[in-house]
Amino acid sequence: MAHAIEMFLDDHAEAAVHQLWEILDDHGLPSLATLTHRRHRPHVSLTVAxxxxxTDLGDLRSVLAESRPTLKLSSLGLFPGAEGVLFLGATVTHELLTFHNRxxxxxxxxxxKHWPCYLPGNWVPHCTLAVGLKREEVVRATEVLHDFAPIVAVVSAIGSTDTTTGEITSFASGSIG
Incomplete structure (x- = not known):
C-alpha cells in the first residue's frame, strides 16, 4: 500500500485524458482506467509515500489552500525500465516547481517515507496513461496517441489517494480565492 498526494484535473482536462485512455482500450492496450481497482482519476502526483x-497535514492544507499551478500536459513520455509506464508530461514551469517544493x-x-522519484530535484511531473505495457505495446500506444492535442488543465482538487483501494481523501477543492 502507498498513499499519493495528487492534483486532479478540471472536467474538460479529465475528459480529454479519459478519451486517451479509451483510445488505448479501443486498440486492445491497457490504460490506467483498467488497472488495479479501476477507480483512477486523471491526476499529477506531487508525492507518493x-x-x-x-501524519499531521495542517501545514500541507495551508499550502494547498493558497494556490495551485495550471498544468499543460504537452508531451508523450515513457519511463525507462520494465514497468512500461506511458504518460503525458507536464510542462515544467517555475510556478509548478515552486508549488511542488512548497x-x-x-x-x-x-x-x-517519500518515494525518491517524487522528491524535489528528481520529480518528473506527469499524468499516467498506462502501466505495464510490454515493449511492443509501448510502440503501438505511441503510434495510436502520436497526434494527441496538448491539454491545459486547471487543478480542480487535491487529495490523497490510497493506491491499493483508490479511495481519495480530499484536501482542497474548488477555486482558490
Whole structure:
C-alpha cells in the first residue's frame, strides 16, 4: 500500500485524458482506467509515500489552500525500465516547481517515507496513461496517441489517494480565492 498526494484535473482536462485512455482500450492496450481497482482519476502526483496514516497535514492544507499551478500536459513520455509506464508530461514551469517544493517543505517535519522519484530535484511531473505495457505495446500506444492535442488543465482538487483501494481523501477543492 502507498498513499499519493495528487492534483486532479478540471472536467474538460479529465475528459480529454479519459478519451486517451479509451483510445488505448479501443486498440486492445491497457490504460490506467483498467488497472488495479479501476477507480483512477486523471491526476499529477506531487508525492507518493509508503503511508500518510497519522501524519499531521495542517501545514500541507495551508499550502494547498493558497494556490495551485495550471498544468499543460504537452508531451508523450515513457519511463525507462520494465514497468512500461506511458504518460503525458507536464510542462515544467517555475510556478509548478515552486508549488511542488512548497508541498514538500510542508511535509518536511513529518516522518514520511517519500518515494525518491517524487522528491524535489528528481520529480518528473506527469499524468499516467498506462502501466505495464510490454515493449511492443509501448510502440503501438505511441503510434495510436502520436497526434494527441496538448491539454491545459486547471487543478480542480487535491487529495490523497490510497493506491491499493483508490479511495481519495480530499484536501482542497474548488477555486482558490
Amino acid at each position: 509508503e503511508s500518510l496514516t497519522g 508541498v514538500h517543505a510542508a511535509l518536511a517535519n513529518q516522518s514520511i
